Amino acid sequence: MNKPLTIALPKGRMGIQSFTWLEADAALPFDDRQLRALNAASTIEYLWVKPVDVLKYVEEGVADLGIVGEDIVEEHTNDVYRLKRLPFGHCRMVIAGQTQSPCSTKDGLRVATKYPVISERYFKSRHQKITLIPLQGSVELAPLVGLADVIVDLVETGATLKANQLVVQQELMTSQAILIANKAKYRWSYDTIQTLLKELEERHALV
Amino acid sequence: MNRWLETQKRQSDRLMILLAIANKSGYTLVEPPHFIDYDRFRVHSADLNPSAWIKLNNPEGKVLVLRPDLTTSVMEKLQDLDPSTPLKVCYYASVFHQANQRLEGSKEFGFEYFHAPNIEGEQELLGLLHAIETGLQLSLVVEWSHAGFVKGIAHACGMNEAESLRFKQLLAAKDQERLNDWFETLPNTKPYHPLLHSMTSLQGRPQHVIERVRELTDDASLIDLLTPLLPLIPQTPEWVLDLALISEHDYYEGFMFKAYRPQDAAAFIKGGRYLVSYQASSAVGFAFEMNQLEEGTYE
Numbered sequence: 001m002n003k004p005l006t007i008a009l010p011k012g013r014m015g016i017q018s019f020t021w022l023e024a025d026a027a028l029p030f031d032d033r034q035l036r037a038l039n040a041a042s043t044i045e046y047l048w049v050k051p052v053d054v055l056k057y058v059e060e061g062v063a064d065l066g067i068v069g070e071d072i073v074e075e076h077t078n079d080v081y082r083l084k085r086l087p088f089g090h091c092r093m094v095i096a097g098q099t100q101s102p103c104s105t106k107d108g109l110r111v112a113t114k115y116p117v118i119s120e121r122y123f124k125s126r127h128q129k130i131t132l133i134p135l136q137g138s139v140e141l142a143p144l145v146g147l148a149d150v151i152v153d154l155v156e157t158g159a160t161l162k163a164n165q166l167v168v169q170q171e172l173m174t175s176q177a178i179l180i181a182n183k184a185k186y187r188w189s190y191d192t193i194q195t196l197l198k199e200l201e202e203r204h205a206l207v
Numbered sequence: 208m209n210r211w212l213e214t215q216k217r218q219s220d221r222l223m224i225l226l227a228i229a230n231k232s233g234y235t236l237v238e239p240p241h242f243i244d245y246d247r248f249r250v251h252s253a254d255l256n257p258s259a260w261i262k263l264n265n266p267e268g269k270v271l272v273l274r275p276d277l278t279t280s281v282m283e284k285l286q287d288l289d290p291s292t293p294l295k296v297c298y299y300a301s302v303f304h305q306a307n308q309r310l311e312g313s314k315e316f317g318f319e320y321f322h323a324p325n326i327e328g329e330q331e332l333l334g335l336l337h338a339i340e341t342g343l344q345l346s347l348v349v350e351w352s353h354a355g356f357v358k359g360i361a362h363a364c365g366m367n368e369a370e371s372l373r374f375k376q377l378l379a380a381k382d383q384e385r386l387n388d389w390f391e392t393l394p395n396t397k398p399y400h401p402l403l404h405s406m407t408s409l410q411g412r413p414q415h416v417i418e419r420v421r422e423l424t425d426d427a428s429l430i431d432l433l434t435p436l437l438p439l440i441p442q443t444p445e446w447v448l449d450l451a452l453i454s455e456h457d458y459y460e461g462f463m464f465k466a467y468r469p470q471d472a473a474a475f476i477k478g479g480r481y482l483v484s485y486q487a488s489s490a491v492g493f494a495f496e497m498n499q500l501e502e503g504t505y506e
Binding site: 079081 | 348376379380382385447467470471472474
């Protein structure tokens with residue numbers, strides 16, 4: 001029997017949606033302690049990991065494939081194949097602030113974000129001087145307390161922005177769940193991966 | 208024997224095998240210079256990540272870079288070589304880069320055949336690869352292409368430098384969905400749309416892939432690039448023609464390949480025909496990391 005494909009899934013809502021997309025009606029086999037599981041046909045081994053770690057598992061070749069938000073791939077790596085965007089996890093990466101248009105100081109716009117790479121690339125392409133303020137969370141707070149002029153963050157419904165009296169000034173990119181592959185594993189498992197993709201396309205076309 | 212000694216012994220045995228292969232094929236071992244003229248290096252390696260390079264000033268005030276790439280370093284060493292004289296060299300040396308504010312080095316072994324005649328050079332390359340595969344008992348899957356295929360499409364579609372780069376980035380990520388969206392915005396690409404829509408799936412057995420290309424485009428010049436290489440390529444499933452193959456280095460101008468072992472997370476051997484810009488001639492060669500060879504030994 002062939003070695004099963006290994007797919008890293010992101011813990012949380014996107015992981016549950018991913019598992020359903022891949023395995024239809026099968027019950028989710030993960031909990032706080034159960035972090036790896038084989039599917040019923042023993043053709044796929046799933047790894048249940050933190051969203052940002054999906055990339056690491058795939059880049060290092062521990063997982064052949066992974067599902068993660070496109071924003072995370074865009075921010076952290078160029079070293080995986082981007083095989084297919086999936087019909088969930090939709091959101092937008094935006095610049096938001098307290099006013100409709102950004103107000104820059106002589107030292108440049110102060111930008112608070114969890115996405116320094118995407119932010120820097122965007123403002124650099126606009127030849128706009130900025131000071132990056134990398135944060136780990138609660139980014140919406142930064143303009144309210146004077147830490148930043150604007151934020152660059154991921155928005156799904158816009159409710160959190162609204163609750164913090166912030167408005168969208170510019171959309172940088174759209175993001176959704178994406179199936180990624182390790183480059184070496186893709187080459188060695190090309191036929192298996194193509195067969196899986198074809199089966200999934202056929203199954204989802206019927207829905 | 209402890210593990211450290213075992214590792215040393217294994218590495219030494221492998222090195223002996225590689226040197227014997229090199230010797231048998233007429234390759235001379237050279238020591239590439241550690242430091243290369245920064246400005247010249249930039250010309251050859253414009254697409255590498257300059258922030259990872261280690262630079263310093265020599266007493267004359269010239270900026271030097273600690274070699275991040277051996278092919279360029281060997282080219283620098285042999286810049287005064289007579290372009291009409293073919294030369295075969297091999298090396299076993301370290302490349303350096305900066306990561307997380309630390310100096311990191313990795314030892315590479317490589318072969319370069321300067322001024323190698325067309326086809327004869329590629330034949331030599333494939334022979335060496337086969338000898339290494341057998342000598343080191345490797346199991347490899349090899350993807351190959353011709354660098355001119357993607358460059359030819361970009362040129363025929365009138366892409367500017369930025370568009371060409373974007374094209375290569377999307378192919379390098381095998382991102383067919385974004386590629387489809389992107390080239391719809393470029394009016395000149397229209398005659399190539401059927402081909403562009405299939406780019407990332409144009410891979411597999413060479414004859415089959417070429418048949419598909421014939422169905423998708425009238426541009427015979429693209430197929431003409433590949434056909435001289437076909438008789439050289441082993442007719443086995445392990446040799447995959449991948450027309451979306453992109454190299455991180457832009458100096459390739461003909462046949463190029465990447466080889467993977469089953470335990471690898473990234474390409475193990477990379478090489479092909481590249482431009483020696485000092486002399487406006489070309490060379491063939493490939494290299495691999497000796498450390499990567501050690502990884503996976505205990506699996």
